[in-house]
Amino acid sequence: MTSPQHMQADARSERPSVSGLGKLKRRVKTLGLQFLYNSGFASVIGRVYGGQGVILMFHEFTHNPRERLDQGCRISDFEELLGSIRKSGRDILTFDEAHRRLEDPAGRPFVVLTFDDGYRSNLELALPVMERYEAPATIFVPTQMMTREINAWWLGLRHMVLTNDRIDMEPMGIRIECPDVDGKIATLRRLTAWVWDDFHRADMLGHVFDAHRVLLPDLVESLVMSEADMIAADRHPLIEIGAHTTTHRALTLLSETEVKDDIGANKRFLEERLGREVPYFAYPYGAPSLSGHREADIVKALGFTAAMTTEPGCLFPEHFADPYLIPRQDAEYTEDSRTQALCGMNGIFRALASRGGRPLVNAGAIL
Numbered sequence: 001m002t003s004p005q006h007m008q009a010d011a012r013s014e015r016p017s018v019s020g021l022g023k024l025k026r027r028v029k030t031l032g033l034q035f036l037y038n039s040g041f042a043s044v045i046g047r048v049y050g051g052q053g054v055i056l057m058f059h060e061f062t063h064n065p066r067e068r069l070d071q072g073c074r075i076s077d078f079e080e081l082l083g084s085i086r087k088s089g090r091d092i093l094t095f096d097e098a099h100r101r102l103e104d105p106a107g108r109p110f111v112v113l114t115f116d117d118g119y120r121s122n123l124e125l126a127l128p129v130m131e132r133y134e135a136p137a138t139i140f141v142p143t144q145m146m147t148r149e150i151n152a153w154w155l156g157l158r159h160m161v162l163t164n165d166r167i168d169m170e171p172m173g174i175r176i177e178c179p180d181v182d183g184k185i186a187t188l189r190r191l192t193a194w195v196w197d198d199f200h201r202a203d204m205l206g207h208v209f210d211a212h213r214v215l216l217p218d219l220v221e222s223l224v225m226s227e228a229d230m231i232a233a234d235r236h237p238l239i240e241i242g243a244h245t246t247t248h249r250a251l252t253l254l255s256e257t258e259v260k261d262d263i264g265a266n267k268r269f270l271e272e273r274l275g276r277e278v279p280y281f282a283y284p285y286g287a288p289s290l291s292g293h294r295e296a297d298i299v300k301a302l303g304f305t306a307a308m309t310t311e312p313g314c315l316f317p318e319h320f321a322d323p324y325l326i327p328r329q330d331a332e333y334t335e336d337s338r339t340q341a342l343c344g345m346n347g348i349f350r351a352l353a354s355r356g357g358r359p360l361v362n363a364g365a366i367l
């Protein structure tokens with residue numbers, strides 16, 4: 001294996017592209033979303049695409065997303081969002097309540113809150129806000145987050161970029177100089193996209209992390225709740241723990257047997273510790289290319305009640321006929337999570353993704 005020292009002789013040295021185009025695009029998106037929402041146009045779209053409710057997805061919460069290289073939901077945005085939801089007359093429901101509500105065509109519109117991966121900030125920052133608004137949430141937890149064995153490559157990349165001004169990215173054959181925050185944000189986006197292009201690359205990062213003094217178990221310990229925290233959280237009246245696989249790998253890379261084992265063992269791990277059935281599941285990453293019909297069939301056979309993807313879209317009664325690939329709206333947008341979520345609740349992102357096509361994502365006949 002080439003050492004980083006050896007690599008210095010032949011790697012291409014680069015500076016991240018921070019021409020401002022990425023920032024400009026995000027600014028335009030933010031202004032577009034704010035216009036859609038404030039002009040009332042979002043609610044016009046919502047009459048077709050808004051369905052009866054929506055599942056919103058978050059991961060980490062933070063006071064300052066810039067300190068996390070533009071990741072996580074700003075906690076003040078989350079607080080404003082819950083206030084806006086309450087003001088709009090929507091209910092914030094658990095999954096069980098949402099299921100029942102979908103069977104009632106005259107039921108009030110609703111929101112379900114979900115947090116993935118089990119971050120400490122869910123309890124330290126989001127829970128006090130949830131308590132103020134009496135808003136429940138489900139936290140989806142992978143087993144290896146609890147045992148600290150997980151290859152949390154996304155956290156490793158962020159920590160590596162945060163704590164190093166020069167990255168020797170041996171598997172890409174490049175060295176990146178990133179001394180300032182904008183450069184670090186651009187670098188993290190580039191490295192993350194490189195893994196998303198081929199998830200096998202998540203397994204190529206171990207020696208890169210070693211060379212940049214990134215210790216994944218310590219990092220996970222600092223950012224993710226402990227097993228005892230998780231058990232205590234599940235007993236809180238506003239929190240339910242859900243399943244999210246054992247290893248948090250991209251499921252399409254695994255054999256059918258491996259997928260069954262990875263999901264089934266997580267369900268058993270959680271149920272043994274929580275002393276109750278765990279009926280809800282979220283696919284890791286959740287993109288259509290990484291969780292499809294094979295995975296949905298396995299989740300159903302393992303006895304889950306419902307499973308959610310990260311495909312944007314709202315909930316319609318048809319979804320609960322076969323609820324194993326149900327849509328979920330990413331609400332985490334560091335520029336303005338509140339407006340992103342409010343637009344998502346009106347199905348804006350489904351309308352855009354389908355170019356004005358079918359409002360229902362993975363529902364009924366197309367499953």
Ligand SMILES: [Zn+2]
Pocket residue numbers: 116117244248283284285
């Ligand atoms: Zn996840």
